[in-house]
Amino acid sequence: MRKLLFAALLTATPLSAQPAAWPLSQTEQADPAVPPVIPLRDRARIEDKWLAERLDSIALPLMREAGVDMWILVAREYVDDPVLKTMLDGENFTARRRTILVFTDRGEGKPPERLTVSRYGLGGLFEPSWNPEQQPDQWARLAELVKERDPKRIAVNISPETAFADGLTAGQYQELRAALPAPYADRLVPAGPLAVNWLETRTPGEMALYPMIVRTAHAIMAEGLSSKAITPGVTTVADLEWWLRERIAELRLETWFHPGIAIFRQGEPKELGGNSVFQPGDLVWLDFGITYLGLNTDTQHLAYILKPGETDAPAGLKAGLAAANKVQDAVTSSFRTGLSGNEILLAARKKALAQGLEPTIYSHPIGTHGHAAGAAIGFWDDQAPSPRGDHKLRPDTAWSIELNTLHAVPEWGGQKIPFRTEEDAFFDGKSVRYIDGRQTSLKLIGPK
Numbered sequence: 001m002r003k004l005l006f007a008a009l010l011t012a013t014p015l016s017a018q019p020a021a022w023p024l025s026q027t028e029q030a031d032p033a034v035p036p037v038i039p040l041r042d043r044a045r046i047e048d049k050w051l052a053e054r055l056d057s058i059a060l061p062l063m064r065e066a067g068v069d070m071w072i073l074v075a076r077e078y079v080d081d082p083v084l085k086t087m088l089d090g091e092n093f094t095a096r097r098r099t100i101l102v103f104t105d106r107g108e109g110k111p112p113e114r115l116t117v118s119r120y121g122l123g124g125l126f127e128p129s130w131n132p133e134q135q136p137d138q139w140a141r142l143a144e145l146v147k148e149r150d151p152k153r154i155a156v157n158i159s160p161e162t163a164f165a166d167g168l169t170a171g172q173y174q175e176l177r178a179a180l181p182a183p184y185a186d187r188l189v190p191a192g193p194l195a196v197n198w199l200e201t202r203t204p205g206e207m208a209l210y211p212m213i214v215r216t217a218h219a220i221m222a223e224g225l226s227s228k229a230i231t232p233g234v235t236t237v238a239d240l241e242w243w244l245r246e247r248i249a250e251l252r253l254e255t256w257f258h259p260g261i262a263i264f265r266q267g268e269p270k271e272l273g274g275n276s277v278f279q280p281g282d283l284v285w286l287d288f289g290i291t292y293l294g295l296n297t298d299t300q301h302l303a304y305i306l307k308p309g310e311t312d313a314p315a316g317l318k319a320g321l322a323a324a325n326k327v328q329d330a331v332t333s334s335f336r337t338g339l340s341g342n343e344i345l346l347a348a349r350k351k352a353l354a355q356g357l358e359p360t361i362y363s364h365p366i367g368t369h370g371h372a373a374g375a376a377i378g379f380w381d382d383q384a385p386s387p388r389g390d391h392k393l394r395p396d397t398a399w400s401i402e403l404n405t406l407h408a409v410p411e412w413g414g415q416k417i418p419f420r421t422e423e424d425a426f427f428d429g430k431s432v433r434y435i436d437g438r439q440t441s442l443k444l445i446g447p448k
Contacts, residue, residue, distance in 0.1 A: 019038065019046075019209060019212065021208035021209070022208065022209060022210075022211035022212040022215070023211065024207075024211055024426060024433045024434065024435055024436075025211060025434065025435075025436050025437045026433060026434050026437055026438075027437045028218065028423075028434075028436060028437025028438055028439055028440070029215075029218070029437065030222075030441070030443075031222050031226075032215055032218050032219040032222055033219055034216055034219040034220065034223075034251065035212050035215055035216055035219070037216075037251050037252060037253070038293070040252070043090070043292075043293055044089075044090025044091060045090065046209070046293060047089075047090045047293055047294050048089050048090050048123055048125075049205060050203060050205045050206050050293075050294070051086075051087065051089060051123075051125060052125060053203050053204075053205045054198075054201075054203055055087070055114060055125060056111065057203065058198065058201055058203065059071075059103055059112055059114075059198070060103075060105060060111065060112045062194055062197050062198055062201075063103060063105055063112065063155070063194060064105065065193075065194075065197070066155060066191070066192070066193060066194040066197075067153060068105075068151075068153040068154065068155040068189065068191075068194065069104065069105040069151045069152055069153060069154075070102065070103065070104050070105070070146070070149065070151035070153070070154045070155070071102070071103040071154070071155040071156075071191065071194065072100065072101070072102050072103075072142075072146075072154055072155070072156055072176070073087070073100070073101040073102075073156075073157060073167070073168075074098065074099070074100050074101075074156075074168055074172045074176060075095035075098070075099050075167060075172075076095055076097070076098050076099075076169070076172065077094060077095050077096060077097055077098075078094070079095075079169055080094055080095055080167070081095075081157055081167025081168065082163065082164050082167050082199070082369070082373075083157055083164070083165070083167055083191075083195045083198055083199060084099065084101060084157075084167060086198075086199065086294070086368045087101060087122075087125075087126075088122060088123075089122050089123025089124075089125055090123070091123065092120075092122055092123070096118070096120070097118075098118075098138060098172075099116065099118055100116065100117035100118065100138070100142055101114070101115070101116055101117075101126060102114075102115040102116070102117065102129075102142070102145060102146075104149050104151065113127075113149075114126045114127065115127050115128075115129040115145065116128055116129065116130075117129055117130045117138060117141055117142045117145065118130055118138075119131075119132070129141070129145060139175055139176070139178075139179035140179065142176075142179060142180075143179045143180050143181055143184075146180060146181075146184050147181055147184070151184070151187065152187060153187055153189050154184065154187050154188050154189065155188075155189055155190070155191035155194050155195075156168050156173070156176070156188050156189070156190070156191060157190075157191045157195050158173060158190050158191075159190055159191070159192055159195070161192070161387070162196060162373070164195055164196050164199055164369075164372075164373040165190065165191050165192050165193075165194075165195035165196055165373075167195075176188075193391075195373075196373045196374065196391065197394065199367065199368055199369070199372065199373035199374075200365050200367060200372065200373045200374040200394065200397050201394070201396050201397065202367060202396050202397060202398050202426065203396070206295060206367075207398075207426060209293060210295060210398065210424075210426070210435055211435050211436050213290070213292045213293060213295055213297060214297050214299070214424050214435045214436035215436045216251075216253070216290065216292060216297075217288060217289065217290045217297040217299055218299065218436055218437075220244065220247055220248065220251070220288070220290070221286055221288050221299065221301050222443065223247065224240060224243060224244050224247070224259075224286060224288070225284060225286060225301060225303040225443045225445060226443070226445055227445060227446060227447065229243045229244075230278050230284075230305070230445055231278075232277075232278050232279055232280050232282075232305050232445075233277060233278075233279060234277065234278075235277065235278050236274070236275050236276060236277050236278070237261045237262070237263060237272065237273045237274055237275070237276050237278070238273075238274055238275060240259075240261055240278075241258065241259045241261055244259045244288065245258070245259065248290060253290050253291070253292050254290065254291040254292075255288075255289055255290050255291060256289055256290075256291050256296055256369075256370040257289055257370065259286065259287065259288050260285075260286070260287030260288075260300075261273065261284070261285065261286050261287070262284075262285045263276055263278065263279075263282045263283070263284060263285075264282065264283040264284075264285065264417050265279070265281070265282050265283075266281060266409075266411075266412040266413070266415065267412070267413075267415070271285075278305060279305065280305050280306060280307040280308065280310075281305060281307050282304070282305045283302060283303075283304055283317055283417065283442075284302065284303040284304070284305065284445070285300065285301075285302055285420055286300065286301050286302075286303070287299075287300045287420075287422065288300070288301075289370055291370075294368060295367060295368065296366055296367065296368070296369060296370045296372070297366070297424055298366055298370055298371075298400040298402070298422060298424065299400070299422050299423055299424060300402070300420050300421055300422035301421075301439050301443060302321060302419065302420070302421070302439065302442055302443070303442060303443035303444070303445050304317055304442045304443070304444055304445065305445045306444055306445065306446045306447075312444070313442045313444065314409065314411040314412075315410075315411070316407075316408070316409035316410045316411045316412065317409055317411075317417075317442060318441075318442060319407065320405075320407035320409060320417055320419040321419055321421070321439070321440070321441070321442055322440075323357055323405045323407045323419060324403065324404065324405050324407075324419040324420070324421040325421070325438070325440055326352065326355055326357060326405075327348075327352045327357055327359045327361065327403050327404075327405050327421075328401050328403065328421060328423070328438065330348045330349075330351035330352040330355075330357075330359070331344070331348040331361060331363055331377065331401055331403065332401060332425065332431075332432035333348075333351070333432075334347040334348040334351065335393060335427050335431070335432050336393065337393055337394065337395055337429050338392055338393065339392065339393050340375060340389055340390050340391065340392055340393070341374075341375030341376045341377045341378075341388075341389035341390070341391060341393070342385035342386070342389035342390065344375070344377050344393065345361055345377050345378040345383070345385065345389060346385065348361055348377070349361060349378075349383065352405070357405050358405050358406040358407070359403060359404075359405045360378075360380055360383060360403060360404050360405070360406075360418075361377060361378040361383065361402075361403045362376075362377070362378045362379050362380040362402050362403060363377040363378065363399060363400060363401050363402050363403060364376055364377065364399070364400055364402060365397060365398065365399055365400075366398050366399060366400045366424055367397075367398050372398075374391055374394070374397060375389060375390075375391035375392065375393055376388040376389045376391075377389065380404075393427070394429075395427060395428055395429025395430075396427075396428065396429065397426075397427050398424065398425070398426050398427075398435070399424070399425045399426070399427060399432070400422050400423070400424055400425075401421075401422065401423050401424075401425050401432075401434075401438075402421075402422040403420075403421060403422075404418040404419055404420040404421070405418070405419055406418055406419075407419050421438070421439065423435075423437075423438040423439070424436070
């Protein structure tokens with residue numbers, strides 16, 4: 001059966017087909033099917049189209065916002081800059097030897113100049129500007145280009161605050177400074193927000209298919225949290241983790257983290273994992289994500305394994321999920337352009353606590369990375385404001401609304417359980433909308 005399914009998926013989407021846009025949905029489907037998986041060649045074409053859109057539409061405005069007229073990115077093979085890596089086309093996965101990209105603001109009314117100081121044009125998105133036969137020294141050629149353009153402020157990716165803006169290694173920075181003629185070495189400035197804003201901004205093209213990507217993740221999760229993958233009394237937590245890993249590989253997709261799974265059981269003071277066997281009456285928590293078309297998902301769902309004769313979960317467990325939904329509402333209603341992650345955290349906690357809830361909020365951006373560039377809204381082990389939450393909220397950003405709330409379950413003798421939820425969402429500058437809905441009902445796992 002699996003071989004037949006895999007063969008069908010290989011031909012599910014015709015070559016070169018452009019999938020139709022998927023709308024954002026505020027209601028999650030209870031048992032969604034996996035959408036047809038896009039062939040690899042078509043994925044590369046889609047990603048290249050998105051990259052061209054990003055380079056054409058947001059690079060120059062972000063440079064001007066940062067007050068720089070040149071941006072130099074440098075990476076070496078196996079030591080990728082997280083920003084430069086997102087600027088490579090669908091047939092270039094990583095820096096080759098040393099890859100140097102140069103953006104130059106050429107003035108009002110002109111698109112930015114995009115050069116690569118290499119032999120290769122990187123999918124036609126950057127103009128190759130180095131001929132080793134004419135100038136064997138790559139650094140010397142870069143210095144020539146800089147001198148010709150005479151930039152006043154040159155952004156480079158060095159940052160003590162965030163890894164996302166710190167992709168230039170110490171050795172490459174030293175060589176860059178040594179290569180630049182006076183006075184250009186002294187015109188180097190940290191890219192900082194420029195790098196972060198590039199990574200966190202989502203474009204219309206990306207958002208047209210992000211719902212399909214999240215739906216794919218939701219569908220795999222629904223399969224995992226069902227009798228297809230769980231046989232009570234037989235299946236272990238580790239079994240389900242690896243079932244999900246195999247399912248991802250079978251669909252020719254990737255994940256950016258190993259699935260997180262735990263059992264909450266009446267009378268057990270701690271969550272169960274590893275070789276623990278699923279049993280009727282268990283509450284099952286799943287933390288799951290995929291990487292598809294260069295974008296990531298990160299979602300957490302809850303399921304209940306029915307006991308013999310049961311047709312629904314205990315009311316106390318359903319109330320716990322409803323309480324977590326209220327904390328989600330407290331978070332999403334606190335988003336405002338220009339607020340810091342810390343300010344959103346404090347506002348959301350105030351709203352949740354006023355309702356008698358016991359929240360822990362640790363929401364984060366998502367996109368080209370799983371725990372992505374942008375403002376952190378709390379951490380699971382730290383509910384106080386911190387420097388990691390200083391970044392200001394910007395429109396056109398995607399988020400994982402991640403949190404939990406402790407809730408006493410009367411049917412379990414008042415045992416308090418952390419009801420963990422996480423759903424991917426999009427902030428357009430005015431409001432937060434879920435990308436493919438959110439869980440409002442526990443998934444029920446019955447007999448096969």
